[in-house]
Amino acid sequence: MASETTTQTAANADATLYLHPQTLSRLGTFELRAKHIVEGVMSGMHRSPYQGFSVEFAQHRPYVAGDDIRHLDWKVYGRSDKLHLKQYQQETNLDLVILVDASGSMNYGSRSFEDASGAGHRRGPRGDFEWTKFDHATALAAAMSYVALRQGDRVGLNVFADEVKAMVRRSSAQGQWRQIVEALSTHPVDAPTNMARVIDQTIAKLNNRTLIAIISDFYEESSHVRSALARCKHRGHDVMVCRVVDRMEQTFDFRDTAPFEGFEGEPRVRVDPRALKADYIKAFNAHQDEVRRIARSFGFDDMLVCTHDWLGPPLAGFIARRNAQIKRTKAG
Amino acid sequence: MTFINLGLAIAGAAAVTIPIIIHLLFRRRRKPVMWGAMRFLMEAYRKQRRRLTLEQMLLLAARCLVILLLAMALGRPVLERAGVLGAGSARTLYFLVDNSLASTALAGESSALDAHKDAAAKILASLGPSDRAGFIALGAPAQPVVTPASSNLAAVSDLIRDLEPTDGPADFVGAADALRAVLGSDDAEAPEGDQIVVLLSDFRTGSADTAAPLPPSLATIEGIQLFALAPTEETLGNVQIVSVDPLRPVVLTGSSGAGLGDQVSVRLRRTGSAIGESGVSSVRVTAVTPGAGLNDRIASAQAEVRWSPGQSEATASVALNMIDGEASAARQGASAISLIAEIDRDALGADNVFRRPLDIKSKLGVAIIDRRRFGAAPTVDRLSPGDWIRLALAPTDEAPIDILEIEPTAIDAPSLAGVACALAPRPDLITSDGWRRLRLFVDAGGMLVIFPPATTELHLWSDGFAENFGSDWRIAREATEHEQLRTLAKEQPRTPILNLISDELADLVRPVTISRTVAIEEAPAGTQELLLLDDGSPWAVAGAPDLADGETGRGLVVYVTSAPALDWTDLPAKPLMVPLMQELVRQGVGQAQGAWASVAGGRIATPSRTAQLEPVSLDALLDDAPSLVVDASGRTIDAIRKSGLFTARDERGASRGLVAVNADAGAGRTDVQAPGVVQRWLAGLSGGAGEVAWIDRDEDALAGFAATADESRNSPVSLPLLLAALVIALLETVMARYFSHAFQSAPASIGGQPA
Numbered sequence A: 001m002a003s004e005t006t007t008q009t010a011a012n013a014d015a016t017l018y019l020h021p022q023t024l025s026r027l028g029t030f031e032l033r034a035k036h037i038v039e040g041v042m043s044g045m046h047r048s049p050y051q052g053f054s055v056e057f058a059q060h061r062p063y064v065a066g067d068d069i070r071h072l073d074w075k076v077y078g079r080s081d082k083l084h085l086k087q088y089q090q091e092t093n094l095d096l097v098i099l100v101d102a103s104g105s106m107n108y109g110s111r112s113f114e115d116a117s118g119a120g121h122r123r124g125p126r127g128d129f130e131w132t133k134f135d136h137a138t139a140l141a142a143a144m145s146y147v148a149l150r151q152g153d154r155v156g157l158n159v160f161a162d163e164v165k166a167m168v169r170r171s172s173a174q175g176q177w178r179q180i181v182e183a184l185s186t187h188p189v190d191a192p193t194n195m196a197r198v199i200d201q202t203i204a205k206l207n208n209r210t211l212i213a214i215i216s217d218f219y220e221e222s223s224h225v226r227s228a229l230a231r232c233k234h235r236g237h238d239v240m241v242c243r244v245v246d247r248m249e250q251t252f253d254f255r256d257t258a259p260f261e262g263f264e265g266e267p268r269v270r271v272d273p274r275a276l277k278a279d280y281i282k283a284f285n286a287h288q289d290e291v292r293r294i295a296r297s298f299g300f301d302d303m304l305v306c307t308h309d310w311l312g313p314p315l316a317g318f319i320a321r322r323n324a325q326i327k328r329t330k331a332g
Numbered sequence B: 001m002t003f004i005n006l007g008l009a010i011a012g013a014a015a016v017t018i019p020i021i022i023h024l025l026f027r028r029r030r031k032p033v034m035w036g037a038m039r040f041l042m043e044a045y046r047k048q049r050r051r052l053t054l055e056q057m058l059l060l061a062a063r064c065l066v067i068l069l070l071a072m073a074l075g076r077p078v079l080e081r082a083g084v085l086g087a088g089s090a091r092t093l094y095f096l097v098d099n100s101l102a103s104t105a106l107a108g109e110s111s112a113l114d115a116h117k118d119a120a121a122k123i124l125a126s127l128g129p130s131d132r133a134g135f136i137a138l139g140a141p142a143q144p145v146v147t148p149a150s151s152n153l154a155a156v157s158d159l160i161r162d163l164e165p166t167d168g169p170a171d172f173v174g175a176a177d178a179l180r181a182v183l184g185s186d187d188a189e190a191p192e193g194d195q196i197v198v199l200l201s202d203f204r205t206g207s208a209d210t211a212a213p214l215p216p217s218l219a220t221i222e223g224i225q226l227f228a229l230a231p232t233e234e235t236l237g238n239v240q241i242v243s244v245d246p247l248r249p250v251v252l253t254g255s256s257g258a259g260l261g262d263q264v265s266v267r268l269r270r271t272g273s274a275i276g277e278s279g280v281s282s283v284r285v286t287a288v289t290p291g292a293g294l295n296d297r298i299a300s301a302q303a304e305v306r307w308s309p310g311q312s313e314a315t316a317s318v319a320l321n322m323i324d325g326e327a328s329a330a331r332q333g334a335s336a337i338s339l340i341a342e343i344d345r346d347a348l349g350a351d352n353v354f355r356r357p358l359d360i361k362s363k364l365g366v367a368i369i370d371r372r373r374f375g376a377a378p379t380v381d382r383l384s385p386g387d388w389i390r391l392a393l394a395p396t397d398e399a400p401i402d403i404l405e406i407e408p409t410a411i412d413a414p415s416l417a418g419v420a421c422a423l424a425p426r427p428d429l430i431t432s433d434g435w436r437r438l439r440l441f442v443d444a445g446g447m448l449v450i451f452p453p454a455t456t457e458l459h460l461w462s463d464g465f466a467e468n469f470g471s472d473w474r475i476a477r478e479a480t481e482h483e484q485l486r487t488l489a490k491e492q493p494r495t496p497i498l499n500l501i502s503d504e505l506a507d508l509v510r511p512v513t514i515s516r517t518v519a520i521e522e523a524p525a526g527t528q529e530l531l532l533l534d535d536g537s538p539w540a541v542a543g544a545p546d547l548a549d550g551e552t553g554r555g556l557v558v559y560v561t562s563a564p565a566l567d568w569t570d571l572p573a574k575p576l577m578v579p580l581m582q583e584l585v586r587q588g589v590g591q592a593q594g595a596w597a598s599v600a601g602g603r604i605a606t607p608s609r610t611a612q613l614e615p616v617s618l619d620a621l622l623d624d625a626p627s628l629v630v631d632a633s634g635r636t637i638d639a640i641r642k643s644g645l646f647t648a649r650d651e652r653g654a655s656r657g658l659v660a661v662n663a664d665a666g667a668g669r670t671d672v673q674a675p676g677v678v679q680r681w682l683a684g685l686s687g688g689a690g691e692v693a694w695i696d697r698d699e700d701a702l703a704g705f706a707a708t709a710d711e712s713r714n715s716p717v718s719l720p721l722l723l724a725a726l727v728i729a730l731l732e733t734v735m736a737r738y739f740s741h742a743f744q745s746a747p748a749s750i751g752g753q754p755a
Helices: A002-018 A021-027 A072-082 A111-115 A133-150 A176-184 A194-203 A222-234 A247-251 A273-297 A312-332 B006-014 B017-029 B038-075 B112-125 B153-161 B172-184 B323-331 B385-393 B411-416 B432-441 B461-469 B507-509 B575-593 B675-686 B700-705 B719-739
Strands: A044-053 A057-064 A084-092 A095-101 A154-160 A162-170 A209-218 A238-245 A258-262 A269-271 A299-308 B034-035 B091-097 B133-137 B145-152 B194-201 B222-231 B238-247 B249-253 B263-272 B278-287 B295-307 B311-317 B334-342 B353-361 B364-369 B401-406 B420-423 B445-448 B480-487 B513-518 B521-522 B528-532 B538-543 B556-560 B597-599 B612-615 B642-651 B653-663 B693-695
Touching: A044 B222, A057 B353, A095 A133, A095 A162, A095 A194, A133 A154, A133 A176, A133 A209, A133 A238, A133 A299, A133 B693, A154 A176, A162 A176, A162 B507, A194 A222, A222 A238, A238 A247, A238 A273, A247 A273, A258 B038, A269 A273, A269 B038, A269 B480, A273 A299, A273 B038, B006 B038, B017 B038, B038 B719, B091 B112, B112 B153, B112 B194, B112 B612, B112 B675, B112 B700, B133 B172, B133 B513, B133 B700, B145 B172, B153 B597, B194 B432, B222 B675, B238 B278, B238 B334, B238 B353, B238 B719, B263 B278, B263 B295, B278 B311, B334 B653, B353 B597, B353 B642, B364 B385, B364 B575, B385 B401, B385 B575, B411 B432, B420 B432, B420 B575, B432 B445, B432 B461, B445 B575, B575 B700, B653 B719
Parallel strands: A095 A154, A095 A209, A209 A238, A238 A299, A258 B034, B091 B133, B091 B194, B194 B222, B222 B693, B249 B353, B364 B401, B364 B420, B420 B445, B445 B556, B597 B653
Antiparallel strands: A044 A084, A057 A084, A154 A162, A258 A269, B133 B145, B238 B263, B263 B311, B278 B295, B278 B334, B334 B353, B353 B653, B480 B513, B528 B538, B538 B556, B612 B642, B642 B653
């Protein structure tokens, strides 16, 4: 019993870390809106693609035999002697499934945990000193799920590497966020990413259109990424691609020759980082560009999240751009 | 290359491992960087791996090289073009200086020996106080002048400077043996430091006979280094006198013998570059008496030899009128004269003169070993072989031959002492002691002529003869009766003994018939066949007795297979008898006594009973030379290296004749030899294990040959090495900077941010 209490205390502490006040204060001014209006079972602020009879008028259509006469617009009939039905746009709830990459490569971080979290801890929840990409991904996932749940959306979570390691079913129930946070309190594993397999496992359990947020470094063959996103597109799901990288991975700003060893069983190589910097950055950028191009080719949103940046600005910017795009869609 | 501070050099060389160790240690101590984006790093690494490895190796090599160069600079090395001269510690140099005849070759004003002396002086001057030097003169026989090596380098230098040329060949074998005695014997004190042998020679064919391989005398000596002056490339032409052969080696001054020995053959040879040219050599032959000055010539004559291109040998025949001279010499009581042949001066001086003693006798003493005849003179048909021989030798009273009769059973030394030739028509009567004394007589330069006894059926005397004169002589024990009379072959061999009658020999032998012979079944090697039977078998042979050590000594043994009796052959009654006996005795005696003209470079054989050799004053170089002592074997105790003329004297001071020592014609060949040939030849000294290193003949190479000697002197190579280390260090800095890629800028866009 004592140990369970300790674990629970740690989980609470983790939750506060993920919802850093600075982060949440920035997010509070925006609403999370989906790119597409998805079908929801709960009322909310999200627009549904299905035209129904609700409070907000959408359009008229001619009456055909069999239609419910309760929706006849008698005012039109009185003015034009024609029978038309009033149609309303139905407001629905958003289904959000967050996929968090826990593969070995997500275990890298060059920023101190204290600096990144602002929590005054000298060690992270897993006892490490660095704020890893996985820490950043879990913080982002927690923030997104918190905002979504506050809007009444159903939120689910999959933590994956080469397969789904932990899963929280979609729900908007009270306490769902707590379950999500607990599921996020795991460790990255040494295994590499197998995104296609994870996507298959995820979408197999989705029976409606869902917003899927993939938070990963996408250190996988671009062809595999393309295959995974294509399946989502085929099933009509919307996808938010959140590429998590560390600043050091972007700049490769090492000076001394040292052996480099991978988290996913790659062989140790002794390299002079300054000699390889140009070629490394070239390869890194090429991969990032390829992933971004793939995501956009499917019409999905893509954002780069750096561990050295606060979660708020990129997430808020993303939401702002999404809102603007939705409004343009409505206007069009 | 060598080092003054060898320890520092070794320590510095060992320090080369420091960068390697640092490199390896740093590899181990680096904490690995756990990295997420390994796929991109591996991609870049695969692209750059080969180049980066090369860069690292270059850097490591440059760092090692810097340390190595610094170490070498601290070690204060001395570089030599010729090779390595020892270490910084004490060294022992042995100079083998060629002072043979070929080293006297004049190149301009100075000789090759002078150049060798200069080279030795320069090398010695560059040695240090801890070094030692020895010196062996190569002129045969090799003379260890300073052995073992001395630390008194100045004295060694003086001795080399005073080295006189010899007229013999270079004795590399003897010098190597002397070196082995000093350096390689267990008893010898082990010399410290390096053992260096420096050969100073031009390696002309006269000095270095590369056709004769050198024994591996130095093969067992550890750590010996062989250096030599590079063989000369300067071609020199040389004309030399190889031999002087008078027509009569013994001059008989009797009335009928005078005037016969007036022909002298002088054989000349050209070597070196002279062979390819045409030319004329003037040959002068002078007859002088010992003790007289050069102006007191008995006779003198001159001839010319015209050389055609490619001709290497020629013989000049000089007609020397000695009739008056012989008479003059006889009046002075001289027992010998010397012919001195001279040619024009050329590159080598010593072989332009050749001395050849001639015996002067008023009458030639000849003994006939036969039973004395008592009573009245027999008729012709009853003449014994001894009688026929006596008649042939002294056909008239004026014949310059004194005949002494010796009883076969009473042969003794005093009776043989006065004769030069003994003829034995009755060998069957000679006792074993008589045979032994005859052998001593022959060994002393006497001539023995043996005929088979005419009255004996079984010839057992041949056992005693073979017992004393060598088992190689085998004579049949029974006479062969020829049913059909044999004749002498029409074509007879041309031999020196019968040379004077060789032209008339065919006519002289034609009427001679032979009915009985005691054949010679086996003769020693080198035996001359004087006359042949018509079937080609020898009828008369001449040979020198075999010595115990296999050499052929002086003296001459002639065997005639038929007794000079009419029932054996009609020779005594034919015209051939007299000239045959006369030539046999007169020329044979000359051949038996030998020329007493040796070549310089060894212990000289002397006439019998000689106790010492006294230099003749006509050789200016030997004016003050002491007399040379002769040992019991008849040879001088000390070797004679210079040519000259000597008077042989017995213990009572009486003259035993003249002995001439001439320059070795073989040692005077001036042909140059290819360095590769000489190198292979010299490698034989070490058994082919090591090669000789050549020393350049220029001033710098000689002066720098042992430049490490003075330890207080700065190494001439240290500064360049330091500069080289500095340059490499700068280069390493540039390379390290370049290979660090610190100046390379990252791509403009970072981390796949949207442009």
